Amino acid sequence: GVLSLAEGDDRLALDEYVFYLEDVDADLTFTEIRSSTAWQANESTFNAGYSASAWWFRLVLDNASERSLERWLELSAPLLDSVHVYVVEADKLVSRYRFGALQPFEERLLPHENFIVPLRWEPGQRLEVYLRVQAAKSLEAPMALYTPKAFAEYDYRRNAAKGLFLGAMLLIGLQNLLLFGSFRDRAYLFYVGFVISMALFLTTLTGWGFRFLWPAAPVWNEKAILLGICLVSGFGLAFIRNLFGPHVQSLLLTRIYRLAYGVTGFGMLVAVIAPYSLGLPFALLPAVMASVIGITVGILAWRRGVAIGKYFTLSWAPVFLGVFIVIGLKLGWLPANVVTRNALFAGVGLEMLLFSLALATRINAERRARLLAQRQVLETERKVKEELEERVAQRSRELDQLNEQLRILSTTDELTGLANRRILESRLAELWRDNKRKGRYLALIFADIDWFKAVNDTHGHAVGDAVLQGVADRIREVVEALGGLAARYGGEEFCILLPGYGLAVAAAAAERIRVSVGEAVYPAHGLKIGVTLSLGVAARVPDTRATYLSLLQQADQALYRAKAAGRDRVCTPDA
Numbered sequence: 001g002v003l004s005l006a007e008g009d010d011r012l013a014l015d016e017y018v019f020y021l022e023d024v025d026a027d028l029t030f031t032e033i034r035s036s037t038a039w040q041a042n043e044s045t046f047n048a049g050y051s052a053s054a055w056w057f058r059l060v061l062d063n064a065s066e067r068s069l070e071r072w073l074e075l076s077a078p079l080l081d082s083v084h085v086y087v088v089e090a091d092k093l094v095s096r097y098r099f100g101a102l103q104p105f106e107e108r109l110l111p112h113e114n115f116i117v118p119l120r121w122e123p124g125q126r127l128e129v130y131l132r133v134q135a136a137k138s139l140e141a142p143m144a145l146y147t148p149k150a151f152a153e154y155d156y157r158r159n160a161a162k163g164l165f166l167g168a169m170l171l172i173g174l175q176n177l178l179l180f181g182s183f184r185d186r187a188y189l190f191y192v193g194f195v196i197s198m199a200l201f202l203t204t205l206t207g208w209g210f211r212f213l214w215p216a217a218p219v220w221n222e223k224a225i226l227l228g229i230c231l232v233s234g235f236g237l238a239f240i241r242n243l244f245g246p247h248v249q250s251l252l253l254t255r256i257y258r259l260a261y262g263v264t265g266f267g268m269l270v271a272v273i274a275p276y277s278l279g280l281p282f283a284l285l286p287a288v289m290a291s292v293i294g295i296t297v298g299i300l301a302w303r304r305g306v307a308i309g310k311y312f313t314l315s316w317a318p319v320f321l322g323v324f325i326v327i328g329l330k331l332g333w334l335p336a337n338v339v340t341r342n343a344l345f346a347g348v349g350l351e352m353l354l355f356s357l358a359l360a361t362r363i364n365a366e367r368r369a370r371l372l373a374q375r376q377v378l379e380t381e382r383k384v385k386e387e388l389e390e391r392v393a394q395r396s397r398e399l400d401q402l403n404e405q406l407r408i409l410s411t412t413d414e415l416t417g418l419a420n421r422r423i424l425e426s427r428l429a430e431l432w433r434d435n436k437r438k439g440r441y442l443a444l445i446f447a448d449i450d451w452f453k454a455v456n457d458t459h460g461h462a463v464g465d466a467v468l469q470g471v472a473d474r475i476r477e478v479v480e481a482l483g484g485l486a487a488r489y490g491g492e493e494f495c496i497l498l499p500g501y502g503l504a505v506a507a508a509a510a511e512r513i514r515v516s517v518g519e520a521v522y523p524a525h526g527l528k529i530g531v532t533l534s535l536g537v538a539a540r541v542p543d544t545r546a547t548y549l550s551l552l553q554q555a556d557q558a559l560y561r562a563k564a565a566g567r568d569r570v571c572t573p574d575a
């Protein structure tokens with residue numbers, strides 16, 4: 001039971017060296033407990049849960065070194081209501097201190113969130129330290145002994161870790177605030193509330209709230225713990241409800257949410273107006289409800305295939321566990337040790353980490369979905385445009401074909417397939433201009449079927465048509481071989497253009513046409529008809545003194561002379 005200290009024992013956990021004694025009516029005096037025989041040995045970190053008793057602790061320390069020893073005793077349970085310390089050296093009470101979370105912070109011996117008792121005693125001396133502790137909150141008494149230097153070092157590391165943890169929480173809060181800014185999803189906003197109120201709650205729980213934020217308000221410090229639990233639960237509930245929104249919905253669930261909100265509100269009310277011990281169960285109830293609802297809804301969503309359901313459930317599970325471990329610890333059902341005392345921190349830390357990952361996944365999924373939608377819109381747009389273009393192209397192809405048909409219709413003679421008079425005259429005008437420039441001959445032949453009226457009159461119009469077609473074929477044959485243009489000029493009259501031909505050559509061509517047409521027999525409706533052709537030829541190099549009409553006139557006069565001279569012949573102009 002006696003702890004013998006030498007130099008170099010920098011940090012010692014005192015749990016197994018401590019004796020404790022329960023003062024059920026909280027009325028024993030220091031003298032009475034010093035002589036009591038009811039002291040019991042302790043094994044692990046002392047944890048009485050919720051207890052109305054006063055608890056006494058005794059520690060016996062020997063200085064086994066050669067010099068005077070200086071040690072700090074730390075009782076790291078910042079929420080204990082009252083801590084009375086008695087230090088006895090050589091049977092003499094040498095110092096007495098009073099601490100407690102119910103006194104303003106500045107009254108503390110050392111400004112620290114935990115209770116620190118400085119000790120100093122001489123070589124060979126024995127020191128007895130007695131602590132009397134009372135708390136309306138759960139009563140844990142983890143104690144450790146440090147050299148002042150080791151304490152500074154240890155405290156520095158512990159604070160750095162706490163600071164990092166809180167900093168991470170604030171960052172995650174900020175991240176979700178930004179997410180709310182861009183997505184306008186209220187789930188993010190409630191998550192900000194959840195994280196920030198959780199940070200405040202943990203700050204209060206570790207004594208930092210009292211030390212740094214409201215050192216002069218011990219009463220508020222108690223209420224802040226309960227309000228913190230309710231706020232975390234309320235924000236947690238609202239977050240879960242908004243996160244799963246329409247995915248997990250039922251009348252029963254809506255009622256459960258309402259009930260949980262009601263319980264949370266009531267918990268806050270009791271926290272404000274009632275003493276701590278009464279307020280605590282009403283604050284724990286919403287926490288338990290939020291934990292259970294969270295895990296249940298998460299699993300439901302997961303089973304229904306909601307993407308975020310899986311991640312949420314996995315991240316909520318540590319919180320769920322953490323809450324129950326802490327409650328078990330505070331009720332004295334679970335032993336106080338490194339695992340149980342840090343379960344809530346670990347749970348919350350893990351939750352934030354996992355949920356941040358889940359959020360990243362969700363944001364990625366949303367972005368992918370948006371990109372996909374965008375791409376689909378673009379693709380549809382492109383297709384519509386393509387279809388439109390294809391249709392326009394199709395239309396213009398059809399138009400081209402129609403135009404071509406129209407052109408053919410307007411430029412050809414329907415019966416014979418030769419060019420019509422309009423085309424012939426425009427071609428003539430063109431060639432006249434060209435050949436005038438080039439100083440080249442242009443020849444023109446008029447050809448007229450002889451006695452055609454008689455064919456019509458004797459055999460009928462249909463036979464006449466067939467003969468016209470046959471004659472046209474013969475003419476075309478000869479003219480195309482010469483590179484000229486043959487046209488039906490009207491009725492049974494044809495006109496032929498031979499660019500580059502002088503009169504003699506053109507007359508020879510006319511003669512070839514006359515022979516070809518005259519030799520042929522034209523089958524028509526069972527008959528075999530023969531016809532002859534009269535032709536008038538003219539040719540000249542176009543000049544400025546005349547128009548192409550003069551060429552037409554000359555050829556026409558020549559044709560007239562051929563008719564007059566007895567038909568079936570070729571004539572050229574006189575002189």
Ligand SMILES: Nc1nc2c(ncn2[C@@H]2O[C@H](COP(=O)(O)OP(=O)(O)OP(=O)(O)O)[C@@H](O)[C@H]2O)c(=O)[nH]1
Nearest residue numbers: 448449450451452453454456461462464465491492
């Ligand atoms: N079947 C048919 N007959 C036509 C067509 N165009 C004109 N004709 C006929 O051609 C005949 C032309 O007769 P005319 O101008 O008197 O001369 P012709 O009988 O050929 O005698 P000449 O020219 O003096 O040798 C008319 O009977 C017209 O009806 C046609 O497209 N089809």
